[in-house]
């Protein structure tokens with residue numbers, strides 16, 4: 505009898521990693537500092553204290569290679585972690601490729617994506633610091649759901665500004681956030697100065713992550729019992745997500761594989777970083793040699809068409825200045841269906857790696873991505889969230905290249921969420937109503953004109 509095909513590679517709860525991995529400790533050169541917008545000097549912990557608890561500020565800058573995951577966080581992680589790693593046998597067969605495709609599935613979490621990996625520790629550290637309420641933005645609705653869930657675990661209130669395009673496309677996300685006890689506002693809203701300013705200029709604004717961040721930051725900054733929580737971009741968020749890659753390393757080792765290619769979608773960069781940072785550590789140490797490839801939407805191509813410059817993290821200009829790949833803080837992308845990828849910037853750590861040529865990036869139009877999502881659903885049985893269809897499109901592209909070349913590459917991808925609440929997007933694709941629109945240079949150039957004037961060091 506032949507061995508049955510191994511499909512799921514699982515870990516026991518006792519194998520759940522107990523530390524997050526901090527890539528900053530192993531980088532050949534550190535990324536540039538975050539600057540105060542007034543003084544243009546590097547910011548210190550006190551500048552961030554109105555928004556974040558000291559534990560998270562410490563994690564933002566720590567040089568420790570590993571950070572212990574608190575026991576109370578591990579207890580919540582055990583609701584869904586360790587998450588499964590799958591071998592995509594059926595997709596490989598449909599593609600007739602010699603490549604071996606593995607996907608790390610984060611859709612098993614309470615929110616349906618990777619986002620609770622950081623929402624839970626963020627709520628935990630804020631509760632420890634005596635904070636009563638967290639505010640945040642959400643694009644896909646996944647992050648707002650994750651934070652509402654995490655706040656419910658630690659007895660915090662949660663207030664979410666949901667990007668207008670997503671609020672209208674995804675009513676069920678709002679209901680899920682409310683079910684977890686959160687409060688949801690469409691953004692731009694008339695509840696904040698930032699929202700009113702945008703609405704005065706653009707009454708029909710579809711919103712953007714940058715605008716929603718301005719609103720949530722404003723409310724947190726004005727209330728002592730309230731902090732702000734960010735679902736991507738910052739170092740501590742990427743740190744928390746490394747639990748994904750640490751598990752994947754163990755899982756691939758169980759089947760004796762090392763990846764030739766790691767591919768993931770990037771909005772602010774957190775799911776991709778979470779999967780690939782532990783593998784990059786292995787690469788920097790000379791133990792593995794994967795190619796690392798980010799996939800972004802052609803409608804919001806911060807890595808492939810943006811500039812590497814200091815910019816605000818939000819639209820209105822309330823955050824510190826971050827050196828990152830950016831399309832300009834007031835760039836408003838087309839309302840594509842992958843709402844979580846509509847961010848004007850990119851995590852400073854991912855931007856730095858891209859500059860250092862430690863990773864590469866490609867951009868894809870949404871119809872190619874949804875075609876990949878549908879093929880994946882029909883073969884593997886999981887309807888992916890619109891965001892990771894970008895990663896799947898690139899994984900399929902590589903697997904078809906392998907078919908041509910005959911190479912049996914090992915491809916590892918981040919299936920960072922399911923699309924059960926994104927079905928209208930699939931409906932638009934299946935009924936032929938989804939459009940691909942070219943992004944002209946003029947829209948990018950115009951937003952670049954508003955970059956803050958920071959002298960080049």
Ligand SMILES: Cc1ncc(COP(=O)(O)O)c(C=O)c1O
Pocket residue numbers: 617618643644645646647735736737769770771772773774775776843844845889891892920921922
């Ligand atoms: C399912 C899903 N994937 C990806 C992203 C993009 O964020 P990041 O690049 O931080 O993983 C989001 C963001 O909302 C998301 O909800």
